[in-house]
Structures are given as structure tokens and as C-alpha cells.
Amino acid sequence: MTGLIEHTISPLRLTGNINRLYVTSDFGSRGAGYHHGIDLVGYDGTLRKTDVIVPIAGVVTRNYWSETVGWVVHIKHQTIITRYYHLEKQSALQIGQSVAVGDLIGPMGSTGSTSNGNHLHFEVRDLTDSEAQDPKPWIRGEKTDGKAPEQPENGGQETQPEKATPYLRLPYRNGSTREYVYSTTKEALAGDNSIGYLDPHQSGNYIARYDACPVVVYHNGISNKVGFVKYEGGVPIKDTAKLVRNTYQNGSTRENVYATTKDAQEQKNAIGYLDPWQKCDCVGRFEAYPVVVYFNGTSNKTGFVRYEGGLVY
Ligand SMILES: [Zn+2]
Numbered sequence: 001m002t003g004l005i006e007h008t009i010s011p012l013r014l015t016g017n018i019n020r021l022y023v024t025s026d027f028g029s030r031g032a033g034y035h036h037g038i039d040l041v042g043y044d045g046t047l048r049k050t051d052v053i054v055p056i057a058g059v060v061t062r063n064y065w066s067e068t069v070g071w072v073v074h075i076k077h078q079t080i081i082t083r084y085y086h087l088e089k090q091s092a093l094q095i096g097q098s099v100a101v102g103d104l105i106g107p108m109g110s111t112g113s114t115s116n117g118n119h120l121h122f123e124v125r126d127l128t129d130s131e132a133q134d135p136k137p138w139i140r141g142e143k144t145d146g147k148a149p150e151q152p153e154n155g156g157q158e159t160q161p162e163k164a165t166p167y168l169r170l171p172y173r174n175g176s177t178r179e180y181v182y183s184t185t186k187e188a189l190a191g192d193n194s195i196g197y198l199d200p201h202q203s204g205n206y207i208a209r210y211d212a213c214p215v216v217v218y219h220n221g222i223s224n225k226v227g228f229v230k231y232e233g234g235v236p237i238k239d240t241a242k243l244v245r246n247t248y249q250n251g252s253t254r255e256n257v258y259a260t261t262k263d264a265q266e267q268k269n270a271i272g273y274l275d276p277w278q279k280c281d282c283v284g285r286f287e288a289y290p291v292v293v294y295f296n297g298t299s300n301k302t303g304f305v306r307y308e309g310g311l312v313y
Helices: 187-189 262-268
Strands: 003-005 022-024 028-030 032-037 038-043 051-052 059-065 070-076 079-087 106-109 121-125 170-173 179-181 196-198 203-210 213-219 224-226 246-249 254-258 272-274 279-284 289-295 301-304
Touching: 022 289, 070 106, 070 203, 079 106, 079 246, 170 213, 179 224, 179 279, 187 224, 187 301, 203 289, 203 301, 213 279, 213 289, 224 301, 254 301, 262 289, 262 301
Parallel strands: none
Antiparallel strands: 003 022, 022 038, 028 032, 038 121, 051 106, 059 070, 070 079, 079 121, 170 203, 179 196, 203 213, 213 224, 246 279, 254 272, 279 289, 289 301
């Protein structure tokens, strides 16, 4: 089947209006041949070129040129190998480099004699790099890499992962004075250690409310930034009750938390972290980075993370 596909993981960076994945050619028999992967583009009502990113953490095993499929990268994961064809140019990733979800592989392209337009050819193979699998169950999150937690909180009972509810963003509008922004509700309530501020009448997105403090995402001139504020921004409390809190579960490694999407992208200036398998709330997603709210032992804290945490968007 060609057309839109629901995704839990995405090998394309989906940001802004280009927030859906579109399959232009499916896995399996195709004419006289066999298609060992699926062809993907971004979608915002029309087909779009986007960046190719790492959908599952792993290690880069190949980065080479092929006459037929152009610039290629292979990534080895715990249980599979993924392949990325037709990249616009050679990837900057190094062989042996560990990569995290969201890392840039390279811009989508149309290199190689078998490509007839910008798209990503995405393949999933077993660890012997021989047999190709249908990538769609991986994209949908029906198949996942790595181990599940050994001692789940429910005592080992099988549970289906909950499907995330689409997030709401309410329009926040600051009042006539500067409004300071904080990483934790404790600091917001005390007015200590602000990490930024909204100018008078500046707009933002109101995405959650904890301890009577709104969680606001706003543009600081460089990047999207998230934090708690004290002022409600003109949004009625009854409307904030409709905001969505999904459950986020971290994977097997520590996950850093960042105040801005730029810091998340560059993996700089982490303001905290989630422990392996830690569960918390996820209250939004900006530029492919989930916004989490977690308890840091003292207070609720918010920030962006890089890992999708098993959520369906
Ligand atoms: Zn293909």
C-alpha cells in the first residue's frame, strides 16, 4: 500500500507542517522484481523532501557510494540493521560512531541510477545483513529493538503500550510585564533561578499545567524553549483541563533533558536527565523533540528530550 503511514519511529525528520510520513512505494513484489525496503517522503498535504534521521539508536557500520542506489548509510542496532539509500550527499557520520534517535544521517536525495526523485529508500535487515523485512511494523512500533524492562512496574503482566493522544496547544499571551521562565515548579513558585523570560505581550504555546504553573513553549529568538511560568497568559483554567498528558517511558540508557530544541539537537547544556526506564509525562512535541515533565526528587521539572520514548504521535 502506498499512502500515509502512522509512525512511532521515523527515519525522516518531521517538523512544522511536514509532520506525517508517506509511503510512495511499498515493500515486496514490484513489477518483475522485489523491493527490499519502502520508499518514504515527508507529507504536509503534498510530498516533501526532508532530512533523514536515525530512527533507532545504534552504531554506523557503512557509509559509501553505490552507482545504483547512490549515497548509502547502514546502522546496526541490537536486533536489526537498517539501510538508508539515495542520500543527497555523503553522510557526515563516521563508521563505528554511536548514534541516537534524531541524529542527522543526511538530507534526503535522489542519488543513484535507480532513483527517479527525492525519497528515502529505507530497509530493515536481520543482523547477518541478509534477509530483508517489511519496515512498516518497525515504523508503527509493532516491532521494537532491544530489551523490555526486566521488572515492569505491574509485576510482569503483559500490557499493550498505550497509544498516545494527540497533543493540544493553547495560545498563551503574556501580559504587560516581563514573565520569567523556570525549569522547575519549585523555582517558578519561589521566583529563583529563571532560565529566560517572555517579553511583554509575547505569545507562546500553553501545553500543560503543574502545581498551578503553566508549561509554556516559546521562541527565544534562536530556538523553541520550554519552562514553567506563574502567569496564566490569558488562558482559562477550564481550557487547560483539556490539555493532554501522555505517558513517556525512557529506554535502556540515561536520557538528557534540555531547555531548548537547539540544545537538544546539539546535545549541549543538559539541565537534567531521565534514568533508564524512568516513566514520566509527555505533554507536547516541538521540532520532533518530546516535552517531558518528570519529578526530579524535589519538584516537577520540564524540558525537551531526544528519544521518543515509545510514544505514538
Ligand atoms: Zn526503494
